[in-house]
Amino acid sequence: MAEISPSVAELVRRVASQEVSCEEKTIHRLARIPRIDRDIHAFLHLATDRATKKAREIDRRAKKGERLGRLAGVAIAVKDNICVSAMPATCGSKILEGFVPPYDATVIQRIEAEDGIVLGKTNMDEFAMGNTTQASAFGPTKNPWNLERVPGGSSGGSAAAVSAGMSTLALGTDTGGSVRCPASFCSVLGLKPTYGTVSRYGVIPYANSLEQVGQFARRVSDLALLYDVVSGHDPRDSTSVTSPKARKSSGGFKGKRVGIVTEFFGEGTKDGVRRKVLDASEKFREMGAKVEETHVESMEYALAAYYVIAMAEASSNLSRYDGVRYGASTEKGTADWNAAFAKTRTECFGPEVKRRILLGSYVLSAGYYEAYYLKAQSARGLLRRAFEKAFKSYDILLGPTMPVLPPRIGEKVTPLEDYMIDINTVPANLVGLPALSIPAGFVEGLPVGMQLMAPHFGEHLLFEAAQSYEDAVGVPGAKE
Amino acid sequence: MSKRVAVLDGVKIGLEIHCQLTALKTKLFCSCSSDYRDKEPNELVCPTCFGIPGTLPLLNERAVEYALRIAIALGCEVPQRTSFYRKNYFYPDLPKNFQISQYDKAGGVAIASAGSVRLEEKRVRVRRLQLEEDPGKLTYEGTIDKSPYSLVDYNRAGIALVEIVTEPDFESAREAKTFLEKLRAIVEGLGVSDGELEGAMRCDANVSVKGGARVEIKNISSFKEVEKALNYEILRQSTFSGTEGGAEAETRHWDERRSITISLRTKEGEQDYRYFPEPDLPTLELSPEFLRRVREEMPEVSEVKAERYQGEFGLTPQMAKEVARDAKVADFFEEVVSKGAKASDAANWITGEFREEVRTAAASGDGRLKAGDLVELLKMLESKEATRGQAKEIFRGMMTTGKGLAELGKSTRTGVVLDESSITGLVEQVLRESDAVEKAKSDPKAFNYLVGQVLRLEPKADAKLVAKTLARKIKR
Structure with missing residues (x-):
């Protein structure tokens, strides 16, 4: 050190x-x-x-x-x-x-x-x-x-x-x-x-x-x-x-109200992480803060709502990368712009980006927009109200940032497992x-x-x- | 041929007009100049309208005002808040591969809806108005379907457009064209768009014949072309009617050079634009104060005004249009009426033989036109204190010298000779001296000439009485 x-x-x-x-x-x-x-x-x-x-x-x-x-x-x-x-x-x-x-x-x-x-x-x-x-x-x-x-x-x-x-x-x-x-x-x-x-x-x-x-x-x-x-x-x-x-x-x-949010210590939380964060929260108690356990409602919707909204916006934001005005282009001077766009995007976007563009395009499609995008937006509204309620009783809400320790480089996880570890961080983004x-x-x-x-x-x-x-x-x- | 097709039964046409707000100095979401005509390609672009990553749209407030002027003039409903949506599709003329537009479904609210425009005896319903950005411009070598490449100019990208969508209320190509001409006059009168500029007003149409499938026609560049394209399409579709399946639902492209529509894509492959709210632009509040300001600042368009004159003052459509044509003349007319003149008398006077002088005097705004004096003059006419000839003389004097009625009235002999015996004497005198008597028996012109001769002898003579007497005399 x-x-x-x-x-x-x-x-x-x-x-x-x-x-x-x-x-x-x-x-x-x-x-x-x-x-x-x-x-x-x-x-x-x-x-x-x-x-x-x-x-x-x-x-x-x-x-x-x-x-x-x-x-x-x-x-x-x-x-x-x-x-x-x-x-x-x-x-x-x-x-x-x-x-x-x-x-x-x-x-x-x-x-x-x-x-x-x-x-x-x-x-x-x-x-x-x-x-x-x-x-x-x-x-x-x-x-x-x-x-x-x-x-x-x-x-x-x-x-x-x-x-x-x-x-x-x-x-x-x-x-x-x-x-x-x-x-x-x-x-x-x-x-x-x-x-x-x-x-x-x-x-x-x-x-x-x-x-x-x-x-x-x-x-x-x-x-x-x-x-x-x-x-x-x-x-x-x-x-x-x-x-x-x-x-x-x-x-x-002194005198500040700190809520330890039970939902932030979900089943995927590693024991060591849980212990360490609870130990750290003890420091606040020692400093004279009022520390207690609390709940925030609707947290179960956060992860799904986050990924639906993020991917929807991403699918649109990333449309502009077509190789015409700036950035990489792997197919120049062809008559068929559609094929040229597709080739550049296929070759230059990585697999995770492609996955999110596809999922985002899907949730915005006719017939799915209401079922996914609009539903995710209403979940966002529920979460906003849940936090407003919680902050009536607390100045600070607390939990582990990540439920796990840093994974090994190259460790094989499914995309879903990967998305799951964002469970405690996404609510702040959904609610602002x-x-x-x-x-x-x-x-x-x-x-x-x-x-x-x-x-x-x-x-x-x-x-x-x-x-x-x-x-x-x-x-x-x-x-x- | 086109005439025969144009009156075919069962034709339904709806229009989608894209009108550039050419009166704006800058684009819709950035401060680039919107004066893109006759510029070098890609000269008027900035990171925002070129779609450079990380840039953000900033809404041009004036564009909102101008769009609302159109909304108000078309009698639309304006919501309390409206929002922008992204319309997602890939096309090389779109710098971001999405267009910032508006949407009126799934929670979206366009800037205006449910208006109407009077078209002679019918009303054409306007479904909605949207504010959106224009794409860039593609240039093809040869035709769109055979070009080996396309060139893109983004100068036009980001220009403010108002999209106006009508219900399928037109029954002929001619009607559609008449509407477009009226719409152009309205936006010009509102001071928001110069429809004469190339590409400032563009039109797509949807056409169905006898309940058949709806066909969209794109790329109609001018109003002249609209009528041609629609008549072609009506003819094309009517050849399908009665056959199995009828015309196919599809999007077709108007090929101006060949004067035909060509198929672009069938509706089965119709694009899904994946609309969703534009996250970079907050919901726009259209407060009553803001709307009031727009209303106060907007000029009243003659087309709209003419309709008001018909309703409010009972003018004939022709007369109303005539009075409303020139804003200054219309203002003068309204002042005269507000000071107590009969509307039809004032309108007749203003649009009669003095039409040009009134227009010039009104435009000069130097006080020669005195509304109060004209009101008095019209009253004198009605009460027979003055003849038409005397009134005209006074009015002409007002406009050439700038003097008022009080002064001019003194120098002009007023008063009407209503005495039948003295008029009979004058008529007989003219009949004796004129050689047009025989002709006047059958020719109204000759008759009027004789009336004029009598009035020359006595300007104060009541013209109506002269005519009556004369008619009696020569028929005898």
Whole structure:
């Protein structure tokens, strides 16, 4: 375990006061990454030139005594489905090989406006469809804590990059748990913010009505800072809301009401995971919170509703990849466009993506739309009301992020078994609630994550709870 | 031939019109210029309308206003909230391989529904209006079925379209064409679309003959072509009627060059568009305040106005149309009526021999047209304080000099000579001097000429009385 790195605020102070050279630090980091990443494969692209140039500019401004941004000189890894101009954006798919977006996502603009340094793009399950990062067309990412295990997904590259100390912070996207799952498996913090608080402009969609850009960090204060920088209304995203900014953590957690949700400890939950999360929840009781068991109704519909809606939206979102305007095309110059589209899509999409496009097209088809899509939407409504009810009694709802430990790379599971482990993460996406995975310790040498959920716009509650917990148990180390 | 086919019994035609909101400066979901005509291919595109991954649609509020203008003018019902849906299908002219459109089934609500347009003595029902984006444009080498490749221009992709769907209420190609011309006048009058621009108004039609299968015809580029395409299709289908099976339900393409429809696909293979709500655009609230603003800002279209004049003022259709044709003239007419003139008198006056002068004066807006004075003038006429000739003289004076009735009335001798004996004297004088007397017995023109001669002798003479006297005299 490496030395625990200082907080982002401290790093920014050192850069601003010229105690350290941002350029030197960045060059050093960029040189070190390939050595670590040989084993892990978190990055698909390293933005060496852009990062170094930005670092040099920051040093120059520090020298002149100019005011620097809140992320000055801080390294941030970006999931490869978030557009950064002049960097590839493959979404882990062959079909976007060679595609370089001509614009920056809003979250990238906001990070760079605060002088954050975009290190590069990280590996992911193809189009964010998966929970292991094995479905990347460019090979799997490995779990820094055990190279034979998956890092979780779909934002596995970003979680691994932070976990292995290659990047201080990272961005991922969370459609059904894609930030919280790898955060849990890699022993870092991962936030899925309230729907509408972070702009989706520039985020290549998997399922628009479910996903948000999420943040990875090792310290709660760093996580809250990154969230604060990227969140806020964006006129370019019609689904973005003017959200109350994260309030500064008060540190105290006394008197808060915490509900341990029985449904989060379903039959697929591994014993060690259950024990570890219950142990961790004890910490809240020790801190003076009122902790008790509770139920959330309608949870049995969540997984099915999630997959129906996500696949439906995905089948439409992924239609545009036909090889005509950008990305890969394996059949050029033919008269029959239908055949050309089919050939490109057949050859360039992976099996999981194809499965979801087919299922999504099916549930939207005439005669099935009411039976599947509309039914899933009403289940979503039921779940929303169930959580509204639960949050009348509790500030925080709690459970394991993932019911299992990180699976082995290449382990054979059926798609259904694979989908089942998302059971605790998908409700937050269906309802649009904020949810945070925090490290809860280790079982069999593998990380376990605890998920905290709060009412809409309750990010500050999550940060407060996580900060209290961090104060009690310490900042988890990096695995290098 | 076409005339004979056009009046065939049992023809049912419905239209689906795509009308570009050409008055908009930008596209429906991005800020690209919508002025795409005569531009280099793919010059007016941005990441959003080009379908670059990660971009999001931003609704053009003005497009909503313009669509609502059409909805209101067509007497449609407007819902409190409406939403956008994705219509999914693969086609190279669609940058996203889905079109952001609207849907009126399975929980979807289009921006307007259930309107109607009067077409002479019948009403054509409008089923619904939808706001949607235009696809790009494909260019083929040769014909669509034989082209070895196609070229795509996305300049048009994302242009705001209003789709107007009618019920199958047309019984002939001619009727359909008349409707389209009226619709074009309406959208032009509303200031939302210039239907003259190439491709600004496009039409698909569905046709069935004698209860046979419904055939859709696509790619009709102009209204002239609509009538040709429909007549061709009616003839084609009527040759099937009576035969086993009749015409097949299918989609056909109008081949303008060859003037025939050709089969594109049968209905069995009909596409399933897998509609679902567009997740990137929230439900649109159409608040009463917003609708009120749209109503206040929209110009009243002459077609709609003419209908109102018939109902409200009892004008004949011809007269109503004449008055409503020019917005400024119509405004003047309404002012005159509101100040107490009889509507039919005011309409007659305004659209009579002074039609052009009134139009010019109304357009100039310099105050030459005085509604109150015309009201007085019309009253003088009615009460026989002035003859028609005197009134015309005064009115002409008003429009050429800008002076008011009070001033002009003094310089014009008014008052009507109603005394029968003096009129008889004048008539006899004219009859003595004129050589057109014989002719006037049978020719109304010659008769009117003689009346005019009498009025020249005495402008104040009551024209009706002169005519009566003259008629009596020459018949004798």
